[in-house]
Amino acid sequence: MNPREVWPGLALLAVVAAMPLVASNAVLNFLLSSLVVALAAQGWNILGGYAGQLSFGHAAFFGTGAYATAILQTRYGVNAWAGLAAGIALGALVGWAIGLLAFRARLRGSYFALVTLAFAEVLRILANAADVTGGAAGLLVRLAPGAGNLQFASRAGFLWLLTGAVAAVLLLTAWIAHRRLGARLVAVRENEDAARALGVDVLRVKLSAIALSGAITAAAGCLYVQNFLYLDATIAYGTWISVEVLIACVLGGAGTVLGPVVGALALHGVGELAKIALGHVAGPVPGVDLVVFGALLILAVAFLPRGVMGGLRRALRGAGR
């Protein structure tokens, strides 16, 4: 593990963790929703950033984790922590299954993006029609604050839990990046045929990536439910989360350890600023933050290869000279 990749991230998260001491509830709400997206984006980063397989349907994993946690608690009275573990395992399983189908059919590039999107949509339609998910009415998780129930009376408790999860995945990512698996992921991203020629089992590497990716994004879904205590098919499997995690990674720097976290915070930060700024002029206008998200994605691809982190690295290198 390269300490230079990890320390700035842990320092940033320490600052976030200290925010409940000084910040207002509005700021804490902002941080909570940004951190959920950051965690889900860290999952996307393993598959999309390191392994180079662009998924447009990470909602499939986010929703699966969220529904697993919510259904186990509300229908079967399972403890929330066990629900979290089950959600993560199911996320990995769904990732592995989608990966097995898609990668065995040798789908890559646009085709892979399309098929992930279609899987997420199928799950959304099914969740909206099924009984066990509460159908279109959705599911309410019973309010029962207490660490044992994975619920917290104060925003601070939840913020610390999320910060811890993001920090853990940050360390995991940094560890993997310098292991054999990390090198293989990057090899598959840069040139799949060359990697295969060198003896990398491409299918296995991609399956590890999508299963791990699905598990992390599913964890974000579980924590989302525990924070908001409500879930329906549009929240769980809607395109919003697929799109936000992708933009967060591309903006922050796909395939960098800290990219998804920086990207999620920056994305939501700019989105909120745009809402506030335009709100002063024209009152609340729906969709403004998403217009900004779309523009940021185009600008990041056009002008910031490797995202904000890549830009920072270049700037630091330039200053050091």
Added chain:
Amino acid sequence: MLPPELIAEAVANGLLAGAAYALVALGLTLVYGVLHIVNFAHGALLTVAMFAAWGMHAFLGVEPYAAIVPLAVAFMALGYGLQRWVIGPASHGDDGNTLLVTLGLSILLENAMLALFRSDTRSLGTEAGFDVVEIGPMLLSRPRLIGFAVSLATAALLWAVLAMTDTGKAIRAVAKEKLGAQLSGIDPRHIYAVTFGLGCACLAVAACLLLPTFYVNPRVGNAFVLVAFTIVVLGGMGSIPGALVGGLIVGVVESLGGLLMGESLGQLGIFVIFILVLLLRPTGLFGARA
């Protein structure tokens, strides 16, 4: 068992809807065949085109059928500009980047429509949308019949442009062998932009044909875009006859599925076809091996 007239009517309606789908898919498949990218902004651009056609009627009093030519020209120019000065330069020649840029464009356009027009649903508000024509035992919607005819005519026109004009020849040359085309003095950036423009022009025509029988709202393009992707994949990415046949098949499947299983599960049928084709035969019915 359902009475045969009901099934015949569902098939006929499916074919009529399928022609409109085919037109939307035509633009998508054309862009894919030449630029080798999936244009994720296609649905959002269709939404913009439908709002444009609606606006022509609401503010200028131009009937949708009269708006076909001016809107097609305007969208040709819009598409040309988008590809030449936004999508092309922003993606630095990398396919993954193009995918991301068109996704960004789609989010931007869709939500700009949402911010401008809110999520209200609009329609032409004229009676013309409900006209029916009696053919044998079936009652078919007149605007959809017109849409069917114009869709086929547009496809024929597009085919003629590709087959008979110099620009069409250049487009086919770039699609087959970009470097060779470049060596023969063709500017691929120009041809890419022209192709993207033609794709957008198809959308403008489709929007004018859809408007009399469809509602317009900022999310309407989404309903079409995954259907269009399915058609393109089913017919074979880049194949024009594939888009036509695929469109008609999907229209019929959706219509029959809706009749037999109810609306929302009929939609599910489309996604299932989509995934199965991608997994089992990604080259589609008419596509060459990639």
